[in-house]
Amino acid sequence: MEKVNAVRVTVKKKMALRAAETISDINSMSKISIGEYRHLKKSYKGVKNVEVHHIIEKRLLRTMKTTCKKGEMLSIPLSKNLHKKITKRWKKQIGYGTNYSSVIKIIVYV
Numbered sequence: 815m816e817k818v819n820a821v822r823v824t825v826k827k828k829m830a831l832r833a834a835e836t837i838s839d840i841n842s843m844s845k846i847s848i849g850e851y852r853h854l855k856k857s858y859k860g861v862k863n864v865e866v867h868h869i870i871e872k873r874l875l876r877t878m879k880t881t882c883k884k885g886e887m888l889s890i891p892l893s894k895n896l897h898k899k900i901t902k903r904w905k906k907q908i909g910y911g912t913n914y915s916s917v918i919k920i921i922v923y924v
Contacts, residue, residue: 833864833891852885865897866890871904 854866
């Protein structure tokens with residue numbers, strides 16, 4: 815079994831929360847918190863070095879045909895460093911200010 819270097823935090827001694835530090839952590843973690851942004855944000859509030867990442871960037875939400883709000887989007891807790899890397903990759907692939915409507919069609923159909 816592969817060793818996971820994820821951040822592990824105990825909240826109120828009842829629930830262990832984990833945040834991935836690397837992409838391989840995401841692939842190898844059997845229990846990882848995935849949920850609505852607003853709930854994860856509340857759960858990880860005050861936890862150092864952890865940020866909640868929208869799985870599909872919120873900037874793409876306005877072009878998607880959905881009633882989903884930003885706080886309801888599926889998200890995942892990540893270390894600050896991994897969050898920065900993933901966001902940088904999104905920006906490189908889909909630059910800010912791009913015509914997102916054509917990009918959404920590619921994401922949905924791939």
